[in-house]
Structures are given as structure tokens and as C-alpha cells.
Amino acid sequence: MYVESVEIRNFRNLRQLEICFNKRYNYFYGKNAQGKTNIIEAVSYLLSTKSHRETAVANLIHYDDTASVVMGQVIRKGVRDSVSFTLGEDKKVFYLNRQKVLPSVLVERFGVVFFDPEDLRLIKDGPDKRRRYIDQLISNIHPPYRKAYRQYHHLLKQRNALLKDPSVKEYGELFYIFDKQLAGLTKYIIQKRLRYLKEIQTVAQKIHEGITDEKERIGLKYQTNIIDEYEKIKDIEKIYLTLLKQNFVYDKERRTSLLGPHTDDILIEVNEKSARRFASQGQQKTVSISLKLSEVELYRIQKNVQPIVFLDDVMSELDEKRRRRLLSLLKEGQVFITATDKIDQSDIDKDEIALFEVIDGSVVQMDI
Ligand SMILES: Nc1ncnc2c1ncn2[C@@H]1O[C@H](COP(=O)(O)OP(=O)(O)O)[C@@H](O)[C@H]1O
Ligand SMILES: [Mg+2]
Structure with a gap:
């Protein structure tokens, strides 16, 4: 193309x-x-x-x-x-x-894969950068994800507006309705992120080995506060709903939703150690390049163009x-x-x- x-x-x-x-x-x-x-x-x-x-x-x-x-x-x-x-x-x-x-x-x-200097700071910057990286990658390859993701953010915005409303003091029916929908979308989003993270890992690993003469291995781990073991993914809707209810006081206090895929992160490792904490600036840039190039490669594999x-x-x-x-x-x-x-x-x-x-x-x- x-x-x-x-x-x-x-x-x-x-x-x-x-x-x-x-x-x-x-x-x-x-x-x-x-x-x-x-x-x-x-x-x-x-x-x-x-x-x-x-x-x-x-x-x-x-x-x-x-x-x-x-x-x-x-x-x-x-x-x-x-x-x-x-x-x-x-x-x-x-x-x-x-x-x-x-x-x-x-x-x-x-x-399209757009690469700008910000992307070289994928490791160093905050979790929002890494979420954007994976969300954009999945959206490009798998359009239904974009739709679900938008829906999630739309609901989240409404939920946050409700949290800011001083007349709403208790976790009631209204929140439950939002949270049930959010929970369904959360399951979908996290499942997709996990699945694609695995694919990125495989592709990125190959690219990165090539770049570093097989000296460095990349590891990617999904980090979420909702579940601690990934076997629990099938029950994530129920777990998340309970958590949202339990956490309501904190959400209300901070007037925003503190838990969910919008706060999750990806831990990026080089040779089993956090790249953010232990890799040099140069290494971090190289890892970022490998991850961006994986975006190109995954698109090619999945879309055949x-x-x-x-x-x-x-x-x-x-x-x-x-x-x-x-x-x-x-x-x-x-x-x-x-x-x-x-x-x-x-x-x-x-x-x-x-x-x-x-x-x-x-x-x-x-x-x-
Ligand atoms: N809407 C606009 N109308 C006219 N000029 C614009 C507009 N938006 C940005 N510019 C001008 O474009 C220039 C920046 O272009 P850009 O492509 O970012 O530069 P660079 O060559 O450094 O990449 C600036 O001079 C800016 O004033
Ligand atoms: Mg420029």
C-alpha cells in the first residue's frame, strides 16, 4: 500500500x-x-x-x-x-x-503507524502513554475494539459527572446501571489487551533480538488493580462490580473513578527487570522502537497489507x-x-x- x-x-x-x-x-x-x-x-x-x-x-x-x-x-x-x-x-x-x-x-x-519523538518515551512516561500505545494498536487491527473503547469512555465520563454531583451521596441504582455496563466493557477491553499484548510480545521479542544481537529480551506484563491472577479473567465482571461498590467512598471523595482499564498499565521489562527503572535511556529508546515496529509488523500479519x-x-x-x-x-x-x-x-x-x-x-x- x-x-x-x-x-x-x-x-x-x-x-x-x-x-x-x-x-x-x-x-x-x-x-x-x-x-x-x-x-x-x-x-x-x-x-x-x-x-x-x-x-x-x-x-x-x-x-x-x-x-x-x-x-x-x-x-x-x-x-x-x-x-x-x-x-x-x-x-x-x-x-x-x-x-x-x-x-x-x-x-x-x-x-497508518505514526511515530513521533513522544513514542521514544513510551517506557519513561506515564501509564497513559502505554495505554494509548496498546489501544491504538488494537483499534487499528481490530475495529470493534475502538467502538467498545469509546463506549467505555463515554460511560466513564457520565459516571464521573455523577460522582461530582453533590446531591448524589450513596451508591444507588443509577451507579449500578452504569457499573454493570462498564463491567461488561471492562472484561472485553482487558481480554483484548491481554490477547494482543501476547502477540506484541512475540513479535517485539524477535525484532528486539535482532536489534540487540540477541542480548536483550523484552517482557510485557499487564497490570491491573481489578484482578491479581489472570485465571480470574472469566469472573472479572463480578469482581469489578463488587470492587466498584466497595470503592465508591473513595471515588466519591476524589470525585472520579479510580479503578478500571483507564488506570491500568503495562510493565515493560528488559531481561526480567523493569525497563523503566533499570534500562538506560538508549536502551529505553531501543525498546520503544522495537514496540513501534511491532505495531507495523502485527498490522501486516493480521491485515495482510x-x-x-x-x-x-x-x-x-x-x-x-x-x-x-x-x-x-x-x-x-x-x-x-x-x-x-x-x-x-x-x-x-x-x-x-x-x-x-x-x-x-x-x-x-x-x-x-
Ligand atoms: N492553521 C494554520 N494556519 C497557518 N499556519 C499554521 C497553522 N497551523 C500551524 N501553522 C504554522 O505551521 C508552522 C509549523 O509547521 P510544522 O509543520 O509543525 O513545522 P516543522 O517544519 O518544524 O515540522 C508554524 O510556522 C505555524 O505557525
Ligand atoms: Mg515538525
């Missing part, structure tokens, strides 16, 4: 651009704040219908304009799709082959050795890269890379 070309109008600082891409590597470089990230944001938006850094539609439209249009040609399993979206007045509309479609249609059709990979400013955070390894591990598929420096030294075949300099919202294709 690859994006053949794109036309961008009024997306952020990109007034008018037409770019033909290489099937493999597309490398955008230039000074800060020129529009490098904006370009790959526009392309990934086209395929994934969202931005990695912005949720408000209005902020994606050029300041001096009221609408933005992005169009692209995508080749997937040998078939060309024409994809586009328009943004205007807080509304986004997507088209596939000139037919209006729901975002989910595009999300399910095209696969190579996802399109975006590396936003990741290269500058890595030393030469890790940079080259990362590139060499992206053996297949289309890759978009942004960086401040022109690609320094490259093991990449000239035909397999397009090089672009980005200056003030415009793009010049350069010779390698």
Missing part, C-alpha cells in the same frame, strides 16, 4: 501543494516551523482521519481561510483509490472514490547506529520521514527515495 500523490490546499501553512511520492521512502527536511510535520500530518489525516497532535478541525485550516481540501491517490493491493477530505467550520467530510464515506471506512481500509509508516522528527533523537537500524528494519512499505538535516548517509537505493526540502510551506524536490 502506498500514497502515489497528494494535493493540499490551505492545510495549516500549506497554501497549495502537489507532491508525487516515492513508493518507499519520502524524506522531508528543512528548518524548523517550515511545514514538514504539516505535510505528513495532511497525508496521515487522509488515511487515518485524525491528527496525532490536533483534535480541533479549525486549527488545521490556514489561518486566513475558512476551508481546506486534501486529495490523494492511494494504491492498495494493486487497486487505485482516490481519497479526499474537506475541512470547514468545525466539520470534516471524507470521500472515497468521490463518494462521501464515514471516517471509519477509511480507517479500516488504510493502515503493509501499513504506511510516518516518522516525524524521530531520526534526530537517535544516534547514527539506531537511525540506520530503524531504517533497515522498515524493509517494506512506504515510509514518510521528517528531519531537520538532509539525509546524511544512506544505504538506500536512489530509486527508493524521494528527497524534499520544505521552505515556508512549499516543497522542492532535491537530488540525492
Whole structure:
């Protein structure tokens, strides 16, 4: 799968651009704040219908304009799709082959793995990062998960609003109704997370062995306050319901729901020791890379198509050795890269890379 070309109008600082891409590597470089990230944001938006850094539609439209249009040609399993979206007045509309479609249609059709410097801090940062990692990975591969996950958060928000309501003092019928639904979704979410964590572990282990010359082993362990042994997963609904009732006083005191999949974490280990506590910064980055690459590999295995990979400013955070390894591990598929420096030294075949300099919202294709 690859994006053949794109036309961008009024997306952020990109007034008018037409770019033909290489099937493999597309490398955008230039000074800060020129529009490098904006370009790959526009392309990934086209395929994934969202931005990695912005949720408000209005902020994606050029300041001096009221609408933005992005169009692209995508080749997937040998078939060309024409994809586009328009943004205007807080509304986004997507088209596939000139037919209006729901975002989910595009999300399910095209696969994207977006990698930014934040992802290199997957180990070091808080649990929310790791939850986002696994939730996004599962959603990409298995769309029903996204739906369940959204439903869970929707219910949770309502439950939390109820906890903030001073007139509600007791655990009553209303909470029970919420909690019963939450418990069902919790079981589903945790089961899926456990299942995919196992798959990630297998794939990540292989990748990581390759990167570290078989010196390091990755371990992934799901951490939840709801159950202590995973055999109990079949009873998790009942256990969680009881816990929610027991914990009500604390929830009420803190005016938020303290237990559930939204507070769970993944313990990441290197050679049986917590990577967060014991691994060096460099090791932590390498583990993060292995985990992100697993996302690519799992998508390929499960969907039988190579996802399109975006590396936003990741290269500058890595030393030469890790940079080259990362590139060499992206053996297949289309890759978009942004960086401040022109690609320094490259093991990449000239035909397999397009090089672009980005200056003030415009793009010049350069010779390698
Ligand atoms: N809605 C917008 N309209 C016009 N310019 C924008 C908009 N949003 C961001 N920008 C501009 O885009 C530039 C940043 O682009 P970005 O792609 O993040 O830079 P970089 O090349 O460093 O990756 C900034 O100059 C910012 O002012
Ligand atoms: Mg940038």
C-alpha cells in the first residue's frame, strides 16, 4: 500500500501543494516551523482521519481561510483509490472514490503507524502513554475494539459527572446501571489487551533480538488493580462490580473513578527487570522502537497489507547506529520521514527515495 500523490490546499501553512511520492521512502527536511510535520500530518489525516497532535478541525485550516481540501491517490493491493477530505467550520467530510464515506471506512481500509519523538518515551512516561500505545494498536487491527473503547469512555465520563454531583451521596441504582455496563466493557477491553499484548510480545521479542544481537529480551506484563491472577479473567465482571461498590467512598471523595482499564498499565521489562527503572535511556529508546515496529509488523500479519509508516522528527533523537537500524528494519512499505538535516548517509537505493526540502510551506524536490 502506498500514497502515489497528494494535493493540499490551505492545510495549516500549506497554501497549495502537489507532491508525487516515492513508493518507499519520502524524506522531508528543512528548518524548523517550515511545514514538514504539516505535510505528513495532511497525508496521515487522509488515511487515518485524525491528527496525532490536533483534535480541533479549525486549527488545521490556514489561518486566513475558512476551508481546506486534501486529495490523494492511494494504491492498495494493486487497486487505485482516490481519497479526499474537506475541512470547514468545525466539520470534516471524507470521500472515497468521490463518494462521501464515514471516517471509519477509511480507517479500516488504510493502515497508518505514526511515530513521533513522544513514542521514544513510551517506557519513561506515564501509564497513559502505554495505554494509548496498546489501544491504538488494537483499534487499528481490530475495529470493534475502538467502538467498545469509546463506549467505555463515554460511560466513564457520565459516571464521573455523577460522582461530582453533590446531591448524589450513596451508591444507588443509577451507579449500578452504569457499573454493570462498564463491567461488561471492562472484561472485553482487558481480554483484548491481554490477547494482543501476547502477540506484541512475540513479535517485539524477535525484532528486539535482532536489534540487540540477541542480548536483550523484552517482557510485557499487564497490570491491573481489578484482578491479581489472570485465571480470574472469566469472573472479572463480578469482581469489578463488587470492587466498584466497595470503592465508591473513595471515588466519591476524589470525585472520579479510580479503578478500571483507564488506570491500568503495562510493565515493560528488559531481561526480567523493569525497563523503566533499570534500562538506560538508549536502551529505553531501543525498546520503544522495537514496540513501534511491532505495531507495523502485527498490522501486516493480521491485515495482510503493509501499513504506511510516518516518522516525524524521530531520526534526530537517535544516534547514527539506531537511525540506520530503524531504517533497515522498515524493509517494506512506504515510509514518510521528517528531519531537520538532509539525509546524511544512506544505504538506500536512489530509486527508493524521494528527497524534499520544505521552505515556508512549499516543497522542492532535491537530488540525492
Ligand atoms: N492553521 C494554520 N494556519 C497557518 N499556519 C499554521 C497553522 N497551523 C500551524 N501553522 C504554522 O505551521 C508552522 C509549523 O509547521 P510544522 O509543520 O509543525 O513545522 P516543522 O517544519 O518544524 O515540522 C508554524 O510556522 C505555524 O505557525
Ligand atoms: Mg515538525
